[in-house]
Amino acid sequence: MTAKTRKRGFFFWFGRIVMWSVMAFVLLQLWYFAHIVIWARVNPSMTSFMETRLAQLRQKDPKAQLTQQWVPYEQISLNLKRAVVASEDSNFVNHNGVEVDAIEEAMKRNARGGRVIHGGSTITQQLAKNLFLTSRRSYIRKGQELLIAFMLEAVWSKHRILEVYLNTAEWGNGIYGAQAAAQHYFRVNASQLSSYQAAKMASMLPAPRYFDRHPGSNFLARKTATVQMRMYQVYVPR
Numbered sequence: 001m002t003a004k005t006r007k008r009g010f011f012f013w014f015g016r017i018v019m020w021s022v023m024a025f026v027l028l029q030l031w032y033f034a035h036i037v038i039w040a041r042v043n044p045s046m047t048s049f050m051e052t053r054l055a056q057l058r059q060k061d062p063k064a065q066l067t068q069q070w071v072p073y074e075q076i077s078l079n080l081k082r083a084v085v086a087s088e089d090s091n092f093v094n095h096n097g098v099e100v101d102a103i104e105e106a107m108k109r110n111a112r113g114g115r116v117i118h119g120g121s122t123i124t125q126q127l128a129k130n131l132f133l134t135s136r137r138s139y140i141r142k143g144q145e146l147l148i149a150f151m152l153e154a155v156w157s158k159h160r161i162l163e164v165y166l167n168t169a170e171w172g173n174g175i176y177g178a179q180a181a182a183q184h185y186f187r188v189n190a191s192q193l194s195s196y197q198a199a200k201m202a203s204m205l206p207a208p209r210y211f212d213r214h215p216g217s218n219f220l221a222r223k224t225a226t227v228q229m230r231m232y233q234v235y236v237p238r
Contacts, residue, residue, distance in 0.1 A: 032132055032148055036155050039131075039164070043070050047168050049130045050176055057174055067184070068176040073163035076178050076190045079198035081162060082231040087202040087223075089123040092162070093235050097124040097153035098146055124149045127165045159237040166190075169205060172212035185215070199228035 035044075050066055057064035085092045091099065099122055121129070128148035133141055152161055171181035178190040178201075186197050193201070203223040204211040211220050 029147065029151075033151050033155075035132075036148075036151050040155055040160060044131065044164065044168065047131045048133055049135070049170065050168070052134060053170070053174065064174065066174050066176055067180045068167075069179040069183075070167050070177065071179045071190050073159060073166075076163075076166055077193040077198055078236070079195045079231070080166065080178055080182075080190065080193050080201060081236040082234055083195070083198040083202035083227050084166065084205070085123070085162075085234045085236050086231040087199075087227045088126070088205060090230075090234050092123050093158055093237060095122060095124075097122060097149035121145070122149070123165055124152050124161055127161060127168070128152060130165075130168055130170075157237065162237055169208075171201065171204060171208045173209050175208070175212070195228055195231065196224070199231060200224045202231075203227050 050068075054064065054066055057066075089099075125145050128145050128151075129135075129141075132148055133145060156164075167177040167179075169178075170176055171178075172184060175181055175184050178193075181201055182188050182190045182193055182197070185201065186193065188197070200220070203220055211217060214220070
């Protein structure tokens with residue numbers, strides 16, 4: 001085999017690999033998009049994050065189950081909607097799913113720390129990650145998260161995005177969604193949460209399993225007070 005033939009063969013297979021990779025990427029995006037279209041009207045029964053957590057729990061207890069009860073948007077306290085938006089994404093109703101300034105700031109902080117810790121995610125991005133991705137931090141995953149976030153914003157209303165987020169967010173060890181969390185922490189329905197209870201639940205979101213184990217945390221108390229003061233300064237979908 002001559003050098004020219006080997007070179008031609010290399011570029012042939014390299015082109016094939018690139019073509020297959022592009023096709024696989026496009027098919028994956030179509031798979032995500034198809035689910036987003038379906039879930040615009042049908043409530044997702046399970047998310048990627050929930051599946052991963054359930055598998056972890058069943059390594060210790062094969063009979064382990066997650067606790068979740070879906071409730072319509074109208075049956076979730078306005079206090080909780082305001083508190084979550086105030087705590088997680090105060091510009092939620094105005095952006096297109098991504099806050100570029102927040103991402104740039106997160107990248108600078110990651111560069112200073114030498115590893116990917118901060119994400120600068122909006123509620124839409126967090127929902128994209130919860131629905132389809134994993135908790136593993138990388139810029140590749142972040143890129144996919146951004147693409148899914150744009151799909152969600154293109155197909156769903158802000159009302160629907162917040163409804164699904166509040167029903168699928170992790171709020172403790174095996175606890176998912178506002179109704180299960182309200183029952184677990186305060187023995188009330190999601191529709192009955194007071195401003196303080198809602199602010200405390202919203203403040204738990206960055207580390208729900210930790211705060212499930214440490215509900216009396218001083219940090220949680222301080223953040224709850226801050227969120228309770230800020231929650232009436234934000235707008236939420238009606």
